[in-house]
Amino acid sequence: MELAQSLQQIQPSYIREILSAATAEGVISLAGGLPDGDKFPLALMEESLLSLPNRAELFQYGNTAGYAPLLTHFKARFELPDTHTSLVCTGSQQALDLIARAYINPSDNVVMEAPSYLGALQVFGLAQANIISVSQEADGPNLQELEQCFAEQKPTIFYAVPDFHNPTGVCWTLSVRQKVAALCEQYSVTLVEDVPYRELRFTGEALPLVSSFCPDHSLVLRSFSKIATPGIRLGVVTGKAESIDPLITVKQAADLHSSIPMQAVLLDLLTHDGFDKHLSDLQALYKSRYEVLATQLTAKLPKYCHFNQVDGGMFIWVTLPPCDDFALAQAAIDNNVAVVPSSVFYQQGEKVTPALRLNFTNASVEELAIAVDRLVAVISAECGE
Amino acid sequence: MELAQSLQQIQPSYIREILSAATAEGVISLAGGLPDGDKFPLALMEESLLSLPNRAELFQYGNTAGYAPLLTHFKARFELPDTHTSLVCTGSQQALDLIARAYINPSDNVVMEAPSYLGALQVFGLAQANIISVSQEADGPNLQELEQCFAEQKPTIFYAVPDFHNPTGVCWTLSVRQKVAALCEQYSVTLVEDVPYRELRFTGEALPLVSSFCPDHSLVLRSFSKIATPGIRLGVVTGKAESIDPLITVKQAADLHSSIPMQAVLLDLLTHDGFDKHLSDLQALYKSRYEVLATQLTAKLPKYCHFNQVDGGMFIWVTLPPCDDFALAQAAIDNNVAVVPSSVFYQQGEKVTPALRLNFTNASVEELAIAVDRLVAVISAECGE
Numbered sequence: 168m169e170l171a172q173s174l175q176q177i178q179p180s181y182i183r184e185i186l187s188a189a190t191a192e193g194v195i196s197l198a199g200g201l202p203d204g205d206k207f208p209l210a211l212m213e214e215s216l217l218s219l220p221n222r223a224e225l226f227q228y229g230n231t232a233g234y235a236p237l238l239t240h241f242k243a244r245f246e247l248p249d250t251h252t253s254l255v256c257t258g259s260q261q262a263l264d265l266i267a268r269a270y271i272n273p274s275d276n277v278v279m280e281a282p283s284y285l286g287a288l289q290v291f292g293l294a295q296a297n298i299i300s301v302s303q304e305a306d307g308p309n310l311q312e313l314e315q316c317f318a319e320q321k322p323t324i325f326y327a328v329p330d331f332h333n334p335t336g337v338c339w340t341l342s343v344r345q346k347v348a349a350l351c352e353q354y355s356v357t358l359v360e361d362v363p364y365r366e367l368r369f370t371g372e373a374l375p376l377v378s379s380f381c382p383d384h385s386l387v388l389r390s391f392s393k394i395a396t397p398g399i400r401l402g403v404v405t406g407k408a409e410s411i412d413p414l415i416t417v418k419q420a421a422d423l424h425s426s427i428p429m430q431a432v433l434l435d436l437l438t439h440d441g442f443d444k445h446l447s448d449l450q451a452l453y454k455s456r457y458e459v460l461a462t463q464l465t466a467k468l469p470k471y472c473h474f475n476q477v478d479g480g481m482f483i484w485v486t487l488p489p490c491d492d493f494a495l496a497q498a499a500i501d502n503n504v505a506v507v508p509s510s511v512f513y514q515q516g517e518k519v520t521p522a523l524r525l526n527f528t529n530a531s532v533e534e535l536a537i538a539v540d541r542l543v544a545v546i547s548a549e550c551g552e
Numbered sequence: 553m554e555l556a557q558s559l560q561q562i563q564p565s566y567i568r569e570i571l572s573a574a575t576a577e578g579v580i581s582l583a584g585g586l587p588d589g590d591k592f593p594l595a596l597m598e599e600s601l602l603s604l605p606n607r608a609e610l611f612q613y614g615n616t617a618g619y620a621p622l623l624t625h626f627k628a629r630f631e632l633p634d635t636h637t638s639l640v641c642t643g644s645q646q647a648l649d650l651i652a653r654a655y656i657n658p659s660d661n662v663v664m665e666a667p668s669y670l671g672a673l674q675v676f677g678l679a680q681a682n683i684i685s686v687s688q689e690a691d692g693p694n695l696q697e698l699e700q701c702f703a704e705q706k707p708t709i710f711y712a713v714p715d716f717h718n719p720t721g722v723c724w725t726l727s728v729r730q731k732v733a734a735l736c737e738q739y740s741v742t743l744v745e746d747v748p749y750r751e752l753r754f755t756g757e758a759l760p761l762v763s764s765f766c767p768d769h770s771l772v773l774r775s776f777s778k779i780a781t782p783g784i785r786l787g788v789v790t791g792k793a794e795s796i797d798p799l800i801t802v803k804q805a806a807d808l809h810s811s812i813p814m815q816a817v818l819l820d821l822l823t824h825d826g827f828d829k830h831l832s833d834l835q836a837l838y839k840s841r842y843e844v845l846a847t848q849l850t851a852k853l854p855k856y857c858h859f860n861q862v863d864g865g866m867f868i869w870v871t872l873p874p875c876d877d878f879a880l881a882q883a884a885i886d887n888n889v890a891v892v893p894s895s896v897f898y899q900q901g902e903k904v905t906p907a908l909r910l911n912f913t914n915a916s917v918e919e920l921a922i923a924v925d926r927l928v929a930v931i932s933a934e935c936g937e
Binding site: 170173201202212213261268289323416420423424 | 556558559598608610801
């Protein structure tokens with residue numbers, strides 16, 4: 168069989184090869200976006216997991232929209248207005264895919280910041296969307312570019328990760344949030360606000376969701392991979408009921424519904440007395456790792472490298488002088504440290520800022536310190552002292 | 553946002569309304585395709601479920617293709633040649649969706665028997681395929697029509713449910729299997745062999761998979777919803793590695809992977825000493841229910857109704873004289889018995905054989921007997937004595 172045209176545009180994913188090499192013996196990996204498996208809240212999930220053999224009703228076919236008690240919980244947890252609703256998805260990745268399938272025709276314009284989340288590039292690539300990039304500044308997207316793009320290109324969707332962006336860690340300021348929301352309303356663009364890292368803030372106060380300023384022009388994707396566990400594959404998309412309904416139609420064809428026992432366990436976890444402490448413990452742990460990584464990088468990186476300070480999330484973004492970022496990442500693996508080169512976060516053919524994405528959530532502080540030494544040696548060798 | 557063109561072709565699903573009405577107090581439902589929830593093998597799954605809190609590695613991100621030990625098990629269980637491989641999916645429904653996304657362009661020809669599985673009609677409708685129907689006979693598809701279609705229309709895929717078809721219960725004979733496989737090879741058509749009911753045979757010996765006669769021109773979809781439990785949402789597609797690889801690419805964008813804890817529990821169930829007995833108990837139970845339903849129908853249906861004897865599966869298909877099958881199904885619900893009218897199993901605009909699909913796996917023998925009385929009263933009132 169020949170591949171469908173939509174698939175012929177999909178590039179091989181180099182990040183898979185990097186992640187595969189990153190698991191080799193002796194390699195310290197700052198490459199993946201993995202939460203720390205030792206901190207999964209299994210103790211808080213235990214009672215729920217142990218109850219499953221006695222809850223046969225969870226093992227029958229369920230509703231496509233999700234396990235009803237979980238949907239009720241989301242309504243309250245996310246303070247959804249009566250006109251809004253939730254759809255439980257097989258990870259927030261699926262929510263994004265359903266949105267693209269329900270609303271994007273081939274050649275439709277979709278706006279993203281550059282660089283951007285690889286999984287979103289894949290989804291919109293499969294949908295054969297025309298992806299338009301706007302530059303990312305230290306406080307969010309370049310607003311002038313964004314307005315010009317909205318006005319001239321009439322995009323359907325603006326996909327964004329406003330809280331601790333993947334890969335750059337950028338968190339939009341309040342002012343940028345309000346202005347982007349106003350632009351979405353003015354130009355009737357739907358904001359797809361992807362917030363997997365939002366609850367991983369370890370410094371400062373949470374800012375309002377961008378979509379709180381344009382609730383009827385937005386869909387919000389939430390993930391439970393970072394605050395619960397990724398293996399259960401659960402996320403949720405919220406928005407106006409009339410915008411969610413078509414997603415339910417697509418999901419019915421895509422997988423009927425997501426695992427009901429896992430949805431019940433998630434509900435039990437989110438409503439467990441210990442969940443808030445689990446979250447603050449996680450934030451404190453990641454903060455301590457971030458601080459070690461940032462301190463070591465500040466002390467040891469060559470002067471021509473720069474990196475962003477972050478207030479949360481999972482990543483530090485180190486910019487480099489002009490160089491072959493792939494060759495640098497390969498040399499790093501040869502020196503037993505894995506990182507992700509910036510090219511993978513851009514569309515093919517797009518102007519790439521040479522940089523490396525470093526994850527700080529899945530290595531110990533001891534490993535992080537060693538990793539910096541190894542990485543600095545490679546950068547110095549490849550780009551000069 | 554406007555709906556994508558692919559969604560504008562999707563008809564509202566009347567079966568949802570019927571299934572919703574079927575859950576009303578006092579209604580005996582023969583409408584759904586539900587396995588008996590009281591017979592879920594939770595006792596066999598218990599040890600595995602109880603072990604989950606101590607298996608943190610199952611809760612981390614996993615491989616898109618599936619949990620490695622489960623893939624190894626499938627290799628042996630399904631006796632896959634070295635050139636073939638498995639992809640674990642979020643239900644076999646997802647496997648079908650991934651196939652359509654990877655291999656079907658809008659307007660490509662896809663062949664199905666008529667009537668056909670509603671979920672397949674939805675998937676190929678979303679893919680904007682041109683669905684070509686061939687008639688179904690008592691022993692499988694009309695071979696003359698099928699060959700003519702293959703020769704003249706050059707379809708990409710022939711989607712089929714050869715074991716205890718949904719909705720008709722038809723099981724292809726050995727001779728038909730061999731001839732269809734030969735046609736697929738001759739005309740380079742990929743057979744998508746969907747076998748969710750294959751292990752629910754309660755009479756006679758299993759026949760070889762059609763794909764066993766054309767292993768390199770086929771993909772096989774297996775479901776664990778009927779023999780394990782539907783709520784865990786797990787199925788698997790097997791075929792040539794080069795045909796499975798593109799499905800993995802699409803799945804990575806669609807949901808990254810399916811729930812790993814559920815995959816581990818499924819593996820423990822399939823390798824449990826008690827699994828074969830669970831399966832034979834289930835077959836015996838469904839056989840006893842089928843026999844009551846068939847006996848009651850034979851005794852009580854008006855002479856102008858006919859139904860197929862089946863050797864397994866979940867459904868009996870009762871054909872009717874010319875009538876409004878939807879009105880009949882609605883009258884049945886008003887008389888407290890729910891069934892599915894045949895129209896939902898055909899493409900819009902296609903010639904429909906008036907019929908009703910009756911499920912016999914989710915009601916007790918007492919309920920089945922009462923249901924027949926209620927149904928016969930409605931048929932007699934609507935179609936004459």
